[in-house]
Amino acid sequence: MxxxxxxxxxxxxxxxxLYVYDAAELDAALERVRAAFGDARVFYAMKANPNLTLLRRMQAAGVGFECVSAGEIARAEQVGAGGDGVLVNGPAKSVEEYAAGARLGATFIVDRAEEVGLLPPGSRALVRVNPALSVSTHDHLATGAAGSKFGVTPGQVPGVLAALGKAGHDARGLHVHIGSAIRNAADFSAAFARLAELHGQTGDLEVLDVGGGWGVDADLPGIAREARAAASVFGAALWVEPGRYLVARAxxxxxxxxxxxxxxxxxxxxxxxxxxxxxxxxxxxxxxxxxxxxxxxxxxxxxxxxxxxxxxxxxxxxxxxxxxxxxxxxxxxxGAYGASMSSTYLTRPRxxxxxxxxxxxxxxxxxxxxxxxxxxxxxxxxx
Ligand SMILES: Cc1ncc(COP(=O)(O)O)c(C=O)c1O
Missing domain, CATH: 2.40.37.10 (Lyase, Ornithine Decarboxylase; Chain A, domain 1)
Structure with missing residues (x-):
């Protein structure tokens, strides 16, 4: 403190x-994530706070980045990230975002079936699944509900994976992110269980990315246990994408x-x-x-x-x-979604x-x- x-x-x-950040708490949060999730690959959802100094600290600590815009991809590049250390996500990626992601050799998270035809040739890809669950958070923060705009339905998953392979892409696995600031651990269990149910149709996969969304006082060991169990069903490596958890308290x-x-x-x-x-x-x-x-x-x-x-x-x-x-x-x-959402409305300098x-x-x-x-x-x- x-x-x-x-x-x-x-x-x-x-x-x-003035926004102030405590470096010790930034380190401690990452430590807690690593202690809970063991050897899971950590990608920081930089939308939570994209300050270049914070990104450089994460990069130095071996954390990858989840990016959702050309600007965020440029920030990843600016701090020296690339290759499989970068994920490119978003429901409506632009031509510029596909090109910038491809230049860095990023992994794309496919959010709808039509994206198979838009990906740069030979892309690495995960398919985002919408588990159609209502979760314990504000409506605007829920991304895995049936009515939300994110991901493909569980029923579409086998078809999208097959289409990716047929188009010459490297379909590495599945992705889920059910929302942000989620208080109820049971929401995560339900989402991970819904993913695991898909194994019968997909067979084994290389990667299971279970997103972020953990509240600052979330039971990380509990969430990690459930996530690992789902990943093991697929024989997959576990990836996580915390944003808020890594920076909010700092x-x-x-x-x-x-x-x-x-x-x-x-x-x-x-x-x-x-x-x-x-x-x-x-x-x-x-x-x-x-x-x-x-x-x-x-x-x-x-x-x-x-x-x-x-x-x-x-x-x-x-x-x-x-x-x-x-x-x-x-x-x-x-620390999360504070400075990054600040605006210049009323010509108030940030x-x-x-x-x-x-x-x-x-x-x-x-x-x-x-x-x-x-x-x-x-x-x-x-x-
Ligand atoms: C796909 C995805 N991953 C990770 C995150 C990070 O969420 P949080 O900051 O709640 O951990 C978000 C946030 O919106 C997201 O959309």
Missing amino acids: IPRAQLLAAADRFGTP GTLLTRAVGTKRTGRNFLLTDAGMTELLRPMLYGAQHPVTALWDGEAREVWDVAGPACESGDLLARDVALPEPAPGALLAVGEA PAEALWDGQEWTLIRRRETPQDVWAAEVEVVGS
Whole structure:
């Protein structure tokens, strides 16, 4: 955990809003994954947080990358990843994404039957299965439900595998990812069991990729046991694709109190909001909010951002000591889908990011400027 004095120092030095990451917790999360999953191949779903410094740390630790856009593939290349260390995924890959993936020698995750005809010649491929299960997470985070747009139906799997082979591709196995921030371990068991049922139609496979989606307090050994059991049915190597689990706890959003307002509810207004951390607004995500000042918490506060949007709330009903303007708050578990989903809506430059290695701070993303935000615009004067 980053000491409070260091959080205060970072906010003073780099300004707020500021994302900070604890290197020790990044390492510990990867250690927990490796301890639970043994020799399973780990691919980091970089959508969770694609900062190049974090990617370089993962690359150095032997972690591969799951990429879902040409930009993410370019990031993998930038940090020296390639070959079977890169997965290219997504329900609607572009021509550029197929070409970039092929250039790196990546493995493609086939999401629909038509993709067989779109893959670059001789591609390595896994077939994504939609197990048609409802899972314990927000609807927008569920990707393995019957009505979701992801993957092929279990009934289509044998046909897609056969078509891949016939087209000269290397069909290596199956893939499943049922959603994100999943709290109930039974959801994973059900999905893995549905995959295992397919063995009668597919025979043995080289790879079973069971995706990610683990909540930060998930029972990893339990999930790993079930995943290994499914992989052994196919005689397959086990691959995993955690995003959130690897980075969420390591990240904290630091924000300063701007002022208060009492309207029947107590609002604590902060300099960070939906543009820096969208998750509470997007899917009602709950992040722990801690006051970095002393005092007794006598009231509860709604922590609200500066955007002109009623939904711009970071948290509701947080017990905090009386806040003074400039007081610093730490929004926890913000390392995943925090900075990566931050936006420049309202021409709010995206925040800086800094890494704490136990000794010192390193700036790993400078704060944007308004000029950065409009840099790509073509300013036609007098039109
Ligand atoms: C295919 C796939 N794999 C892995 C992940 C990572 O999920 P999480 O960050 O919940 O572990 C995602 C997230 O959307 C995904 O779509």
